[in-house]
Amino acid sequence: MDNQPQLLCEQRDSVVHLTLNRPQKRNALSLSLLQDIMQELERIAGNPSARVVVLGGNGPAFCAGHDLGEMVDQPEEFYRDLFSSCTEVMLKIRQLPQPVIARVHGMATAAGCQLVAACDLAVATEAAQFATPGVKIGLFCTTPMVPLVRAIPAKIAMEMLLTGTPISADRAYEIGLINRVASEDELDPVIAQYCQKICESSRLTNQVGKRAFHRQYAMNETDAYNDAVDVMTTNMLTHDAQEGISAFLEKRPPQWTGK
Amino acid sequence: MDNQPQLLCEQRDSVVHLTLNRPQKRNALSLSLLQDIMQELERIAGNPSARVVVLGGNGPAFCAGHDLGEMVDQPEEFYRDLFSSCTEVMLKIRQLPQPVIARVHGMATAAGCQLVAACDLAVATEAAQFATPGVKIGLFCTTPMVPLVRAIPAKIAMEMLLTGTPISADRAYEIGLINRVASEDELDPVIAQYCQKICESSRLTNQVGKRAFHRQYAMNETDAYNDAVDVMTTNMLTHDAQEGISAFLEKRPPQWTGK
Amino acid sequence: MDNQPQLLCEQRDSVVHLTLNRPQKRNALSLSLLQDIMQELERIAGNPSARVVVLGGNGPAFCAGHDLGEMVDQPEEFYRDLFSSCTEVMLKIRQLPQPVIARVHGMATAAGCQLVAACDLAVATEAAQFATPGVKIGLFCTTPMVPLVRAIPAKIAMEMLLTGTPISADRAYEIGLINRVASEDELDPVIAQYCQKICESSRLTNQVGKRAFHRQYAMNETDAYNDAVDVMTTNMLTHDAQEGISAFLEKRPPQWTGK
Numbered sequence: 048m049d050n051q052p053q054l055l056c057e058q059r060d061s062v063v064h065l066t067l068n069r070p071q072k073r074n075a076l077s078l079s080l081l082q083d084i085m086q087e088l089e090r091i092a093g094n095p096s097a098r099v100v101v102l103g104g105n106g107p108a109f110c111a112g113h114d115l116g117e118m119v120d121q122p123e124e125f126y127r128d129l130f131s132s133c134t135e136v137m138l139k140i141r142q143l144p145q146p147v148i149a150r151v152h153g154m155a156t157a158a159g160c161q162l163v164a165a166c167d168l169a170v171a172t173e174a175a176q177f178a179t180p181g182v183k184i185g186l187f188c189t190t191p192m193v194p195l196v197r198a199i200p201a202k203i204a205m206e207m208l209l210t211g212t213p214i215s216a217d218r219a220y221e222i223g224l225i226n227r228v229a230s231e232d233e234l235d236p237v238i239a240q241y242c243q244k245i246c247e248s249s250r251l252t253n254q255v256g257k258r259a260f261h262r263q264y265a266m267n268e269t270d271a272y273n274d275a276v277d278v279m280t281t282n283m284l285t286h287d288a289q290e291g292i293s294a295f296l297e298k299r300p301p302q303w304t305g306k
Numbered sequence: 307m308d309n310q311p312q313l314l315c316e317q318r319d320s321v322v323h324l325t326l327n328r329p330q331k332r333n334a335l336s337l338s339l340l341q342d343i344m345q346e347l348e349r350i351a352g353n354p355s356a357r358v359v360v361l362g363g364n365g366p367a368f369c370a371g372h373d374l375g376e377m378v379d380q381p382e383e384f385y386r387d388l389f390s391s392c393t394e395v396m397l398k399i400r401q402l403p404q405p406v407i408a409r410v411h412g413m414a415t416a417a418g419c420q421l422v423a424a425c426d427l428a429v430a431t432e433a434a435q436f437a438t439p440g441v442k443i444g445l446f447c448t449t450p451m452v453p454l455v456r457a458i459p460a461k462i463a464m465e466m467l468l469t470g471t472p473i474s475a476d477r478a479y480e481i482g483l484i485n486r487v488a489s490e491d492e493l494d495p496v497i498a499q500y501c502q503k504i505c506e507s508s509r510l511t512n513q514v515g516k517r518a519f520h521r522q523y524a525m526n527e528t529d530a531y532n533d534a535v536d537v538m539t540t541n542m543l544t545h546d547a548q549e550g551i552s553a554f555l556e557k558r559p560p561q562w563t564g565k
Numbered sequence: 566m567d568n569q570p571q572l573l574c575e576q577r578d579s580v581v582h583l584t585l586n587r588p589q590k591r592n593a594l595s596l597s598l599l600q601d602i603m604q605e606l607e608r609i610a611g612n613p614s615a616r617v618v619v620l621g622g623n624g625p626a627f628c629a630g631h632d633l634g635e636m637v638d639q640p641e642e643f644y645r646d647l648f649s650s651c652t653e654v655m656l657k658i659r660q661l662p663q664p665v666i667a668r669v670h671g672m673a674t675a676a677g678c679q680l681v682a683a684c685d686l687a688v689a690t691e692a693a694q695f696a697t698p699g700v701k702i703g704l705f706c707t708t709p710m711v712p713l714v715r716a717i718p719a720k721i722a723m724e725m726l727l728t729g730t731p732i733s734a735d736r737a738y739e740i741g742l743i744n745r746v747a748s749e750d751e752l753d754p755v756i757a758q759y760c761q762k763i764c765e766s767s768r769l770t771n772q773v774g775k776r777a778f779h780r781q782y783a784m785n786e787t788d789a790y791n792d793a794v795d796v797m798t799t800n801m802l803t804h805d806a807q808e809g810i811s812a813f814l815e816k817r818p819p820q821w822t823g824k
Contacts, residue, residue: 115813119814126797126802138787146468168461168464183813185770185819186797189773189793190793192774194786196782203741205685205686206686210762221739222459225461248442248444263451268452268453268523271452276386276389278446279385280385282446287444288444289378289444426727457718457720483720503727503729507700507729514707515706518710519722525783528656531656531708539645543644550704560703
């Protein structure tokens, strides 16, 4: 069992399944696991046959956040490295050309909750829970807070951060942290439906859109529009947009080329 | 029937009803229709007897977005013009002195969904739906995204944009895209109530507030407060604020002058 | 009764109860009351035995906003002073090292609603209501709008601001303006639970986190992460984080020093 890799990466058709595989450690994000995730994400970014990524975890938990076992009595450089590596993974998810779907089958805690917030979409089982409990160990969930407050209302984020109390999957759905709650049996079928819809679109279109989404997010509306007009004009000149609109008008399925 | 204008503009008392009138085209926003809307909005901006605008559509749909029929094989300049004109209309709605209420009785798609997001308020029937399905035609809804992500939680916007799947009026209400769901019979009475409340206030007060709302939206909180203190101080020195407070203290109805 | 102070400040254990005490005036925020609040907040900021603040009001209302009785026919300087003082109080709540919980047992109007929005957490009874009705007196709730639109979805804020119509506690919960609705009997016990959870954490951790929360709120995500990595690295080097993690690994309660 010790020879099992801590990160599994399996492509089925156009879907890459990236699975945290430290079940005994509740998939804690050690520095080494973060480096592995980063490496896989870089590989996926350059793989045009990969159209969507599903990020999940093995064992009872989705992800327990940082690996506390490696965090005591370290020099400042270690901590800075660790939090920087974690941040780079989270930003890499945003920058990846492919959409990333969090598959949350259990507890998502601290940097684990951050992973959910950083993904483009998230689907969870009714048993999943979400928490940022850093206050309980004297380490405020400051980096997890960054995508969390950009996903959910401020006061709800503040409550999670100040109290560490978990929220249920149903509440996470209500406030926009996740896209869907599914029963355990329905988790993978629901995710497969999302993957299928994403794969039906042009790779290029998804990529253009995802990039524009994150780029304009913090701009004021006028700047965001200026950027968006450029993006749409360029998008409109691609083969896939001309083909997509022609196909729609001719009531036939489009033939994407990714160009 | 061909002589029917593509945009109807009718003022009843203080309310301007602006109605998209291309029912066979599901009120698609051709470049020409966008120019007509812009012209009417400029006229309304200069009309002090117009206190509120209700933006609706004739036929089965509220608005299907751009007119795909005119979008194939055009030069870059055409596309840039089209998306710029559309953006100017959306920003003009924000900048209009009068509040604008979207009256959504059917499907609101792509730039049609953007119209809803760009209006100050929106009321929809139970049958209305909201979608940004550009991915299906190879053209990501990048400009519709701009007001959408400023109206609803990020992950829900991302799902709409990546999958193109419509959301119901009830879901749109839950997430803040619209202010109220009404039965078909109640749609106009509910909108009339909003109009009445807005018309009971001072024209000047509404105008000052709407402008300040959009201006401070993307600022950090301290800058927003600096702006807001200036606005409130100036507002307080107007006749209508002095009159409004005096009337309140004297328990009598206020007499607005719009000054 | 005239000798009763307009602001009560009582510390029980680690909790400071700050209570607006102008019941006949529905706790209206006169310039003098705002100055008293500011003074108490400054005192609390420097009091390390105060771990959390509960802000409430005596009488039927939580807070009716500005004191209209003092607002007619004043010079510009008075208004600027008044709105600046109010803004300073609201920003001081954000900057306070301690979390602040609004205890909303009745109507919260205008700057009273702003107080709720400006607090870190808020708990309300089923009878509480929230409104920004400045339009009714010719004075748009421009400064209350600032924290309101940073707490709830834009269109819902716009409706409150343009119509002045109150929303219920249940709706306020749905949209994220408050953290919990409690029956009248449960209001204080629920708040006591929040206080207890906050007091179980390290004072230093809460302080570091609250400050980081508000600082990064309006940044773009990359800048926010840069800030957050610095904060977490520094936080990790404190005694309380090392102790908290060690205690967790050793399955014993942590001993905080606030350092």
